[in-house]
Amino acid sequence: MIRVCTTEDVPKGTAVSADVDGTQIAIVHAEDDNFYAIYDECSHEQIALSEGEIDGCTLECWLHGSRFDLRTGEPTGLPATVPVPVYPVEVHDGDIYISLEPMGERQ
Protein backbone atom coordinates (compact mmCIF):
# COMPACT_ATOMS: atom_id res chain seq x y z
CA MET A 1 0.00 0.00 0.00
CA ILE A 2 1.14 3.51 -0.76
CA ARG A 3 0.48 6.43 1.56
CA VAL A 4 -1.32 9.16 -0.37
CA CYS A 5 -2.50 11.83 2.06
CA THR A 6 -4.24 12.29 5.39
CA THR A 7 -7.96 12.00 6.03
CA GLU A 8 -7.97 15.71 6.88
CA ASP A 9 -6.85 16.49 3.35
CA VAL A 10 -10.17 15.12 2.04
CA PRO A 11 -13.16 16.58 3.90
CA LYS A 12 -16.42 14.64 3.65
CA GLY A 13 -18.16 15.21 0.35
CA THR A 14 -15.00 16.16 -1.51
CA ALA A 15 -12.45 14.54 -3.79
CA VAL A 16 -8.80 15.30 -4.29
CA SER A 17 -6.59 14.30 -7.16
CA ALA A 18 -3.29 12.67 -6.35
CA ASP A 19 -0.42 11.40 -8.44
CA VAL A 20 0.32 7.96 -7.01
CA ASP A 21 3.53 6.63 -8.55
CA GLY A 22 2.58 8.18 -11.87
CA THR A 23 -1.10 7.19 -11.84
CA GLN A 24 -3.63 9.97 -11.34
CA ILE A 25 -6.09 8.87 -8.67
CA ALA A 26 -9.12 10.60 -7.21
CA ILE A 27 -9.37 10.08 -3.46
CA VAL A 28 -13.01 10.53 -2.49
CA HIS A 29 -14.57 10.99 0.94
CA ALA A 30 -18.08 9.82 0.23
CA GLU A 31 -21.27 10.57 2.07
CA ASP A 32 -21.21 7.09 3.66
CA ASP A 33 -18.05 8.33 5.46
CA ASN A 34 -15.79 5.91 3.63
CA PHE A 35 -12.80 6.81 1.51
CA TYR A 36 -12.57 5.51 -2.03
CA ALA A 37 -9.92 5.60 -4.72
CA ILE A 38 -10.88 5.72 -8.38
CA TYR A 39 -8.84 6.34 -11.50
CA ASP A 40 -9.08 10.07 -12.08
CA GLU A 41 -10.32 10.02 -15.63
CA CYS A 42 -13.78 9.48 -17.03
CA SER A 43 -14.06 6.48 -19.38
CA HIS A 44 -16.03 8.61 -21.85
CA GLU A 45 -13.62 11.48 -22.45
CA GLN A 46 -10.47 12.68 -20.77
CA ILE A 47 -12.11 14.50 -17.89
CA ALA A 48 -10.86 14.47 -14.31
CA LEU A 49 -13.52 12.75 -12.20
CA SER A 50 -12.10 14.46 -9.10
CA GLU A 51 -13.62 17.70 -10.42
CA GLY A 52 -17.08 16.18 -10.41
CA GLU A 53 -19.84 15.97 -7.84
CA ILE A 54 -20.12 13.33 -5.16
CA ASP A 55 -23.58 11.91 -4.71
CA GLY A 56 -23.94 9.13 -2.16
CA CYS A 57 -21.47 6.46 -3.23
CA THR A 58 -21.09 7.78 -6.75
CA LEU A 59 -18.91 10.35 -8.43
CA GLU A 60 -20.50 12.26 -11.28
CA CYS A 61 -18.53 13.39 -14.30
CA TRP A 62 -19.23 17.11 -14.69
CA LEU A 63 -19.09 17.09 -18.47
CA HIS A 64 -21.93 14.77 -19.50
CA GLY A 65 -23.19 13.54 -16.14
CA SER A 66 -22.29 9.86 -16.08
CA ARG A 67 -22.01 8.62 -12.52
CA PHE A 68 -19.51 6.02 -11.42
CA ASP A 69 -20.10 3.76 -8.46
CA LEU A 70 -17.11 4.32 -6.16
CA ARG A 71 -17.25 0.70 -4.96
CA THR A 72 -17.11 -0.91 -8.38
CA GLY A 73 -16.17 1.79 -10.89
CA GLU A 74 -19.26 0.89 -12.91
CA PRO A 75 -21.07 3.72 -14.68
CA THR A 76 -24.68 3.94 -13.51
CA GLY A 77 -25.82 5.98 -16.48
CA LEU A 78 -24.94 7.01 -20.02
CA PRO A 79 -23.00 8.24 -21.90
CA ALA A 80 -20.13 6.34 -20.28
CA THR A 81 -20.43 2.56 -20.65
CA VAL A 82 -16.98 1.38 -19.57
CA PRO A 83 -16.03 1.07 -15.90
CA VAL A 84 -13.23 3.12 -14.40
CA PRO A 85 -10.66 1.28 -12.25
CA VAL A 86 -11.14 1.49 -8.50
CA TYR A 87 -8.44 0.71 -5.98
CA PRO A 88 -8.35 -0.68 -2.44
CA VAL A 89 -8.11 1.95 0.29
CA GLU A 90 -7.01 1.58 3.89
CA VAL A 91 -6.93 4.21 6.61
CA HIS A 92 -4.40 3.91 9.42
CA ASP A 93 -3.90 6.57 12.07
CA GLY A 94 -5.42 9.26 9.90
CA ASP A 95 -3.36 8.41 6.84
CA ILE A 96 -4.90 7.14 3.61
CA TYR A 97 -3.15 4.30 1.80
CA ILE A 98 -4.08 2.78 -1.52
CA SER A 99 -2.94 -0.13 -3.61
CA LEU A 100 -2.41 0.42 -7.33
CA GLU A 101 -3.76 -3.08 -8.02
CA PRO A 102 -7.32 -2.36 -9.23
CA MET A 103 -10.13 -4.19 -7.45
CA GLY A 104 -12.57 -6.74 -8.70
CA GLU A 105 -13.09 -8.61 -11.91
CA ARG A 106 -14.73 -6.62 -14.63
CA GLN A 107 -16.05 -8.00 -17.86
Ligand code: FES
Ligand atom coordinates in the same frame (compact mmCIF):
# COMPACT_ATOMS: atom_id res chain seq x y z
S1 FES B 1 -16.65 12.96 -20.33
FE1 FES B 1 -17.48 12.01 -18.57
S2 FES B 1 -19.50 11.53 -19.18
FE2 FES B 1 -18.66 12.41 -20.96
